[in-house]
Amino acid sequence: MFRNALSILKNLLLFLALLVPAVPIILIAFILLLGVVFITLIPAVWRNQYTTGILIVGFTGFFLLFGLLLTFGKVPIGYNLRNLVVRWKTTLLTSLSFTLVVALMTVMLAFVNGLYQITGNAAVPGNIVILSDGALDESMSNLGNASSSNPIYLLNEEQKQYIAHDDYGRPIVSLEAYMVAAQPIPESAGSGRRRRFLMIRGLSDPAMTAQVHRLRLKNGGAWFSEAGVEPLGKNTDGTETKDQAIQAVLGAGMAREMGNDVYKRPLEPGDYFEVGPRKWVVTGVLDSAGSTFDSEVWVKMQIAGPMFGKENWTTCILRTTVPENGRDMADALTKEVKNPKILAQTEADYYSKLDATNKQFLYAIVVVTGILAVGSIFGVMNTMFAAISQRTKDIAMMRIVGFTRFQMLASFFLESLFIAAIGGLIGCALGYVANGWTASSMVSSGMGGRSVVLKLIVDAPLVCSGMLFTLTMGALGGLLPALSAMRLRPLESLR
Secondary structure, eight states, rough: OOHHHHHHHHHHHHHHHHGGGHHHHHHHHHHHHHHHHHHHHHHHSSTTTTTTHHHHHHHHHHHHHHHHHHHHHOOOHHHHHHHHTTTTTHHHHHHHHHHHHEEEEEEHHHHHHHHHHHHHHOOOOOOEEETTTOOOSSOOOOOEEEEEEOOOTTTTHHHHHBBBBOOTBBBOOOEEEEEEEEEEEEEEEOSOOOOEEEEEEEEOOHHHHHHHTTOOOOOHHHHHHSSSSSEEOOTTTSSOOEEEEEEEEHHHHHHHHHHHHHHHOOOOOOOOEEEEEEEEEEEEEEEOTTGGGEEEEEEEHHHHHHHHHHEOOOEEEESSSSSGGHHHHHHHHHHHHTTTTTEEHHHHHHHHBBHHHHHHHHHHHHHHHHHHHHHHHHHHHHHHHHHHHHHHHHHHHHHHHTOOOHHHHHHHHHHHHHHEEEEEHHHHHHHHTTTTTTEEEEBBSSSSSSEEEEEEEOOHHHHHHHHHHHHHHHHHHHHHHHHHHHOOHHHHHTT
16 A cells, blocks of 8 residues: 555656646747637627628638638548537537537627617716716715705806707706615515615706706606605595605616515506615606616605715706817816816716726636636647547558648648637527616726626627637647647558
8 A cells, every 4th residue: 555655656757857848838829829719709899890801800700711621622621510410429529618608608708799879878968977076976075955956056157158958948067966875675586696786866956967968758747846755645534645656767777676575567647666675666767778877766865865865966967058179178277166166078078987897807708708718728728638639540541542642731730710600609699689688787986986787898809809819729729739630640640
């Protein structure tokens, strides 16, 4: 027993001694593979004006490669397909590794696409967001007492000249108070969660706020009243009860999420829900799909403020008459308004800062996908090396009857690309199933942030990037085995 243990230890030490010199080479190869994989992920992850061009160049390169291999390879394509069918178990397992990586990448990037759409669609050209100085987010801002009746009390007379007005001559300005409340989720909802955080926006004039943000109500809805409350039903004698329900306007996503708790359908005007000790009634639902307001609850400021300890305005949104000079006006407001000191920025700039969460997701997705991709590359490499070892006599006979080394390389290289393409197509199809799914997440600038309900978006660039990605993995995994098949000597292989 002791001698066997010493023998095992000795062999292990010898193996490590042989492995140590190869570690730098292995690390360099791993880094190179990751580098190629990350380059392929660029059109899927970092969307810009060059995305379409990168995809076109990538697919053009692979189509030319396929054409070159099929034209000059001259190995019957049926031979490769028969071998894939004969080794169907190995082929299937290897293809599934590509399917897993591509499907996972597609779903994760669809989630990030949904976040980008939300932050991108919320910004209105010409809108300027005013927060208190030093505030990175609405939740940390404090502009002053909510009793102020003048929505543009922050501006001087000269600055007011650049404020846009509606058809009735009213300045298009909205004072808002952003607050967060915890809402218990009933066990009957079956979601497994105990509570959710509601994003509540206290307002004085919801119609004006909707005009500022270019939102409207769905059919059958109405804004909450001037009082912000209504009687909670009637007594048996027909008189109205003293209990009152708080009127609220919901974003479409929040109406859908809260409606599943009890009604198993989206909330509609007239439906009730509970937040804190009081009942709330839905007066209308915003047509807000694809924006951060999709996850909000709008309510009368004078009602919600005292309930949740937020009696000061947090945000002022104003529409300028010169959208192209919005950034200059925002900078001027930041410098000139002293009481209180404020931070003004265009709405586009404000929401772009909320993409910090999106970037964190992107970095995590790139790392996870890159590591999984390298695993898939080694998987197809292992499969093709095994295929070559089983078909050395076939390769020898083909060489003897006249097939060249290049034609052997083309044959096995095509096989690896076929395996990758099959797995990639299935992975893209499975990932596309997630298109339109809803999910909850946070958007944040690093501090604060808000909860949002978003839709996963699987678009054409994402699907095309997935296929380009899987073909790249197949090419990297099939190159070395194909080179080894090309180097086999016919006479030695027949022995």
